[in-house]
Amino acid sequence: MSESIVPINGGCITSSRGFQAGAIYAGINKHPPFGMDLALLYSQSPCKAFAMFTTNRVKAAPVLVCRDRLPSECIQALVVNSGVANACTGESGLKDAASMARLAAEKCGITPECALPMSTGVIGRPLPVERIASHLPLINLSTEGGTAFARAIMTTDTRPKEVAVKVTCSSGEYIIAGAAKGAGMIAPNMATTLCFITTDANIELEALKYCLKRAGEKSFNMITVDGDTSTNDTLLIMANGMAKNRLIAKGSKEMNLFQKALDQVCIFLARSVVSDGEGATRLITVNVSGAYTKNQAKLAAKAITGSNLVKTAIHGADPNWGRIISAAGSSGARFDESCVSLSICGMQIWRKGEIVGFEPSLLSNKLKQDEVVIDLDLNLGNGSATAWGCDMSEEYVTINSEYTT
């Protein structure tokens, strides 16, 4: 039997066996894009679960609660609200996050520690727990509820982000699915990227942790919309084992396939987040090769996607390639101008530090594509990395300058 990873048409977070979800409007988010702001995910069987959290030293209360409960082998529910981040809320915020989890556990008939809370929205406002208490019991859980889940966690996203793939291998067949919300910070302050992954794969907790860390490094840790790290950023995976495939062990060939599929899911969702960044009109993909080390390749790639000057130039289809070189030069990565080659959308611009004759208007046309691909070869070693970002438009500033109460 050959190995395969196949996308599931219309896949969503409940595509994995045994997962149900649902959502409702609880009045927490004033303007939820799809009229829902409270979502619940439930697994029939206990899940092995693990998460990567924001590196911001200011961590939202639900992040602290989840951090305490993970890794775990008994997670069965996840409750998420949009509209209020429950960050910078002190002791009462911690109590509120725990209450939210307890309410989800009651709804699902499980013990409180087996439920996880998460929030996204305005920093510094108290979570309206009473609204959660009154609306959570009314949520209708179903295997089709994944789409509602993905919509209810949105803040300033313009479209839901969800995906599922079916993995087939000698040890069985399983599904990896996920939903994410993007970096939306329309006033008030919504500085949060959340991504939740489900899988019915039967996998060791240690293998699950290993794979999530690797996938997170390659995907969500390689995207930027505006360089601000949120207080709530979370990438969570729940594996309930219901596919009954032969247990995937750490270091096995099967784990490598699981990794590959999880990478695909995470990269798909991460790219969806940046291409729907606030005010974004273009996805920017930066491939750095020939760096002295892999970490230096990451540094250079992220410096380019993070540069306001690169972002605005691409927004205006301005062939200002010098900004790309300058951003990489100040990234901290080793850099020798006379070694560097640069191509943009397949067009060679610089070869070993010398300008290649090219027609600026042709480059400008290429910069108008939906995805702009920048290939930078530092020619110093074997380190390579890919980062994703988006252009910066006037709308980005408008969105983030407005205050709406």
Add this chain to the structure above:
Amino acid sequence: MSESIVPINGGCITSSRGFQAGAIYAGINKHPPFGMDLALLYSQSPCKAFAMFTTNRVKAAPVLVCRDRLPSECIQALVVNSGVANACTGESGLKDAASMARLAAEKCGITPECALPMSTGVIGRPLPVERIASHLPLINLSTEGGTAFARAIMTTDTRPKEVAVKVTCSSGEYIIAGAAKGAGMIAPNMATTLCFITTDANIELEALKYCLKRAGEKSFNMITVDGDTSTNDTLLIMANGMAKNRLIAKGSKEMNLFQKALDQVCIFLARSVVSDGEGATRLITVNVSGAYTKNQAKLAAKAITGSNLVKTAIHGADPNWGRIISAAGSSGARFDESCVSLSICGMQIWRKGEIVGFEPSLLSNKLKQDEVVIDLDLNLGNGSATAWGCDMSEEYVTINSEYTT
């Protein structure tokens, strides 16, 4: 005799004794704000000179030439063009920068090594040396030429930036003066901040180096417009000793006064640069105190001025204080939420991690002031620092999205 540092009304870079300057239009910059793009500064006596340069690994050709010639005790001329940065121009760029200096030396009747070249403007275009050769001899040098000098080095600046102070002390009386140009990156690419300081003080070279480094750290290294480090950034000082004060020695009381005056000059010019940042409508001053170390205070202060979310919120007078806390929290500085206090424009918002009741509309009004002052006390140690930045407007994006050839 008491010590004093007094601003000179209408002071400019030629306020220091023995300095002359002049400028002309040489056709290098297509749209020079004041119709000049080539400036020359000359000192009657040889100067002790030292400079701090960009940390970008991509350094413009004139930066490399200056770096080779400094520190020095024989500098007498400085020639600066706007419109072309002479960066990413390879070997020919280096020759062009040296030619530019040689032409200035010929004009002034000094040896080539005693002249310094500097450029600001588009990256990746060759310097039109023939235009410099034909126009430089026509520049009219005079002691009133400082104002023309400050205007000719401008790119997207909307106003010239110049200052002079007179220092009086027991050892004599001297002047420190300077001119700067700002981070203007209107298309094409002008990613350059330049600052030139003159003084007629009689000072040891070692004391001059020490003081410039300290002043640079406190001023130009604490400002940000958009976080992009240029290929040309330069802070240069020239001291010709013509005030004939008693030699200022390193570590002396006189040096401390010189330091204080130089700090004032540099901070004034650095603040002028950010308040005239592209599209800026407000100056943002961030005072961080109580950090674990001074470096951590700098990190936190610069993270706040560098945050697009803080910059856009202040642009919209949006009282989104959570963005300030979040930016500081992800700066890398030690941070304990429960210790932190925050005031904005004198209004207390957060006290030791708890929200102080305040009226958002009052805060919003304060954010409409020309200068917004943010005071953040981390309450962890004695480290403190001040950083300056500006708000981010739609105009910033517009300016940097446009390409004009």
